[in-house]
Amino acid sequence: MPEEQEVEIYRARTLAEKVWEEHVVRRADGEPDLLYIDLHLIHEVTSPQAFDGLRLAGRRVRRPDLTVATEDHNVPTVDWDKPIADPVSRTQVETLRRNAEEFGVRLHPLGDKEQGIVHIIGPQLGLTQPGMTIVCGDSHTSTHGAFGALAFGIGTSEVEHVLATQTLPQSRPKTMAVTVNGSLPDGVTAKDLVLTLIAHTGTGGGQGYVVEYRGPAIEELSMEGRMTICNMSIEWGAKAGMIAPDQTTFDYIEGRPEAPKGADWDAAVEHWRSLRTDADATFDKEIVLDASTMTPFVTWGTNPGQGVPLGGAVPDPADLEDADDRVAAEKALEYMALEAGTPMREISVDTVFVGSCTNGRIEDLRLAAEVLRGRTVAADTRLLVVPGSARVRLQAEDEGLDVVFKEAGAEWRGAGCSMCLGMNPDQLAPGERSASTSNRNFEGRQGKGGRTHLVSVPVAAATAVRGTLSSPADLEPVASGEEV
Amino acid sequence: MEKFTQHTGIGVPLRRSNVDTDQIIPASYLKRVTRTGFEDGLFAAWRNDPGFVLNREPYAAGSVLVAGPDFGTGSSREHAVWALQNYGFRAVVSPRFADIFRGNSGKAGLVAAQVDEKVVQRLWDLLEAEPGTTVTVDLESRTVRAGEGPDAVEDSFDIDDYTRWRLLEGLDDIGITLSHADDIDAFEAARPSYKPVTLH
Incomplete structure (x- = not known):
């Protein structure tokens, strides 16, 4: 057979x-x-x-x-x-x-x-x-x-x-x-x-x-x-x-x-x-997207889908076609204490968080340090830099990034999820506003009553310097200091 | 797990979409190491508002939650399901559930009944017009029913066959899987040697 x-x-x-x-x-x-x-x-x-x-x-x-x-x-x-x-x-x-x-x-x-x-x-x-x-x-x-x-x-x-x-x-x-x-x-x-x-x-x-x-x-x-x-x-x-x-x-x-x-x-x-x-x-x-038209992007609302380009403004809920989206946007603006039409760049923040499983790796810290080198964190703004792991922390310290952060006035911390979800003591106070490299801007996510704008690492670092949502392009060039 | 065939209880209208798991239970309440005691964390921020639906009678004694689309988005915390159950909820009705939340519900014995968006609208209207109206979630016939007369609501809901069967029988998933231990042994015997291990 x-x-x-x-x-x-x-x-x-x-x-x-x-x-x-x-x-x-x-x-x-x-x-x-x-x-x-x-x-x-x-x-x-x-x-x-x-x-x-x-x-x-x-x-x-x-x-x-x-x-x-x-x-x-x-x-x-x-x-x-x-x-x-x-x-x-x-x-x-x-x-x-x-x-x-x-x-x-x-x-x-x-x-x-x-x-x-x-x-x-x-x-x-x-x-x-x-x-x-x-x-x-x-x-x-x-x-x-x-x-x-x-x-x-x-x-x-x-x-x-x-x-x-x-x-x-x-x-x-x-x-x-x-x-x-x-x-x-x-x-x-x-x-x-x-x-x-x-x-x-x-x-x-x-x-x-x-x-x-x-x-x-x-x-x-x-x-x-x-x-x-x-x-x-x-x-x-x-x-x-x-x-x-x-x-x-x-x-x-x-x-x-x-x-x-x-x-x-x-x-x-x-x-x-x-x-x-x-x-x-x-x-x-x-779904097909074109990367070449993309710009720095930030959220204005209380879910990660509620975002606009940094160069844009807080949207008007009345302009939204879907009734559920409209109600959600109204509730989000109320929670976020934002008014429709406000340019995103005019929004000032109290705290900037660089870290999390989204943006807490060594390349992220290098990007942040690149923006912060020779600059200082704005008065009344707190910058928290939290490496994603102990290895990332050690690597950053080997490269001297921790010194850049500390000289800029940032807090250099140990590894963990930290302010991404505010389960440990790293939390926003009620009413405080953050620019955060993490992944969720849900109501109260970073602390009860806290307001979160999700941003990229360069935007977070530039925002820490200016105190308002910004990109590195908005910063004054660093003076070349000692050699003058 | 306790069997679920049908449940009738006071319906609670939660007029919100995108109710994420941080709203259902904030992270600061996740530190317990038991499956009980999470009821205090349920909708913790919203419950500070005296006007919030669960702060009003007779909704406070509700056991069927009727919410907008995208319920349970975000974190994988099963504590969100436990908080609802610990409070007294047996079922959640919504036009769309986040995947992980729906999976967690099925494992823990909370029925996540997916209905048409119009059904949720009608339930909201009914439950607000006549507070205390009970909602029946019938898993056997996959129907949700509430009210009487012209405003009565009766419609079917979606739940996958396998989860429905497990809930009706009250079966322990791990027990079912362990009955296939031979299949797992055979699979493991053929795994490639380059796959990583954590202990050496």
Whole structure:
């Protein structure tokens, strides 16, 4: 009898579809796919109830060797070598430490050189690699998609599920391409690009989709810029954001502590190259943008979709066609204490925050320092510079960036999520206004009653100097000082 | 998990779109290490306003929340679901839920019933005209019902089949997955060696 030949029918697939298919443990009619999870990142806020659940059911962590924990959300960014002053925060952090020990999970605690925001340390350690599935009890897990990984945020019940089984039941999402043509003009960053995109789509525009960012403007970005874009995928509702791995990706990963070595490296790169979306693959939806027309972009409202170019003005809700948008805009302006028609550049801020998983990496700090070198922070304005990880802090100090910040009058802090979500003492006071490089301008996000404008790093630094929303182009040139 | 077949309770009209999880429960309330006790954080900022719907009788005793589109956007905190449940809510009705919130609801046993935008408008009008009107969320028939007479509302809602089945049966997801342990073992045996590990 002739041997039955298995014929593989070629079907063009997207990057997301390839990664998905490689992780299906079980597929059955009427059920979500059961997906294998390659890496599970843990932090102190969304894990305690999950570990409790394991204990109650007498379950163990199936793969502690695919799990890593750190302390980032509620940790202080001053006196990090001392016990945490707030007893409730301390209990949460101590609970993580106990759980990590009991269940055999690797932990980078406060004070450790590898401690930092989960989404900064994964890539930094080389744990984040193309083609992986990565989850974390944090919505900004989408950051890791910059490497061509399928990465998304999950809730605590799902954290428990992954701890117990190293899998997650997931319904297959639709696919979307965001193609960005052209090149970003000088001074316009990945942050401006993604804020422009979200203003275009609204906060729900990506719902149900895994998005692939592609096109020349995306390919030109560094890995850090790509992470900024993928990080904010959740802000327009997308399940995940991905970028095809290329030489930029491989160069970033090679040599990192957990990167593949030797023959494994070659096998990995060969596989990673195969993950790119096939030329004839189709997406369920496509958005096309032109980067060359983009300018510094800032938000005026209370969700990340409520933004305008820095050169624009606060919009008039009456001009909005959609009734829901109109009501939302009216409520936002009331909360933000802004009047329609006010030029964005006339809005003065009390606090500037540079940091977060969106913009707390070394390139971000270099950009901020470039603007601040030889300049000083405006009177009555506070500038907080919070590195995304302890490694980023050490690197910045090696490069002397901390000196630039301190000489400009900024506060140079320890690593953590800090004022992005105001869970630790770094908060806005009621009524205070910030320019923030973070990802959310929700009511009260940075402290009860606080008002947030989302901005890029250069805009944040220039705003700190002038005290009003500004770009570096608005600044007086620095006098060349001593040599005169 | 407790089974959910249907629930009838006072409907609470929340006339807002884009209710993000920072509004549902601000970060400063996320420090507890239990699944209970989050009710104080629910809509914490808005509850300072005496006119806020949950500060008014009979809405304060509500258990079915009716909200505008894009409910639960933002953070993945399941604490948002727990805060609603700890307060006493059993179901949320909205034209559109953020993905993670909807997933978390299904896991924790809160019904996220997605309806047409017009249904929400009619429910809001009804619940404001007749405070204390009860809303029935029937998972078996996937319908939401409220009121009587000409203003009565009855319409279907969307919820995915698998989540509906799990909620109706009160099933523990982890238990279901662990029954497929052989499949997981087989998958792991074939994973490439270059995939990273965190312990050496």
